[in-house]
Amino acid sequence: MITGSIQPKNGKYYAVLNLYDHTGKRRPKWVSTGYTVKGNKKKAQEVLNELIRRYSAQLPPSKRGQPACTRTVDMTLLDFLQEWLSTRKPHIQPTTYHNYSKMIEGRVADCFGPQKTLLIELNYHQLDDFYNSIRKDGCCENSVVKYHAMLKMALDYAIRKEYIQINAADRAVEKPSRKNRYKPSYYSRDELNRMLQTVTDDVLYIPILLAAYYGLRRSEVLGVRWTSIDFEKKTIAIEHKVIDGSAAGQEGLLLMDEMKTKSSRRTLPLLPTPERILLEAKARQEEHRRVCRKGYNAKYLEYVCVDSLGNLLSPAFLSAHFSYLLKKHGLPHIRFHDLRHTCASLLVAEGVDMKRIQLWLGHSNFSTTADIYAHLDFASKRDTGAVIGNLLDKVKPEEKQCDMP
Known part of the structure; x- marks a missing residue:
């Protein structure tokens, strides 16, 4: 009281x-x-x-x-957000934690810190002003979406803790919507084959091959280890990843067994062409190690994507060198991640259903796959058209109703 x-x-x-x-x-x-x-x-x-x-x-x-x-x-909004973030740390990816920290210590602190806004006093008018300030700074709508999602999640926690009774984010008039969804670029089958034939002698050949055949994310490609490949059972397990430590506020590379989602951890068939090329790469790595002796980096012996001296390729190098390769060989510009989209688009074009593509890519839910690739599902549209066409084409002329005069 x-x-x-x-x-x-x-x-x-x-x-x-x-x-x-x-x-x-x-x-x-x-x-x-x-x-x-x-x-x-x-x-x-x-x-x-x-x-x-x-x-x-x-x-x-x-x-x-x-x-x-x-x-x-009497708890300030910023103090509360720090408390909330500390409770989330064990349950989210290091990169997500780092991004939330930067968001809270940056824009959120700049907006709500000087006035020492209290958690209990936060209202939707203040959130509307905050969202609009992000837009006025020239940021895209998706940036506003990320701040809104974080604040809503945090305020839901505040309600569960009985700190507040109303979530101001639910009442915001200027609630953002993801209007500018990124439209990925794709290579055609001929463009992809041209790339694969062009870069066979480059250090990125194996990463490009894995991304093209299996639709792997950049971190998943770099995380492939020899122990993940069973040449007898003909399988390749996606169960490890490599990310830049800077994305998580740390130095160096982070080698992690924790995948993006539960569905990201998957086992796929070892296809004939990747198998042959991976065996050649394994033999080549062993030869490099024999020749270089102490000059060879023995720290990453279990990893597939290393250079001639055994150094593990970094995500930053992979992206930068990939762009360099495309420009050097006159290939259309795409991001490395677009090889994942290219893999999916080729599967869609061949009539593979969305559920199977979801499992191949390791999406956490069907809707993610459908949202991204439904517009490419030409085969199912042709099948649907054939069904309705056959039904209506069977209607006899005398069964058709005449127009009223």
């Missing part, structure tokens, strides 16, 4: 709220009503009543009959 009173100070009325810390000690909060003392007592009282109502509405039902605790009432 929150109580309070109005008190004069320096010629103005202040609303004084009776708040208490977790020990039960009174911690009054003074809020200016904006009214001078002379002739404004009634208006100041109305401000106090509104503050009491607002603060009381945010208290969890179990605490409304008790003194209001400053632990939940």
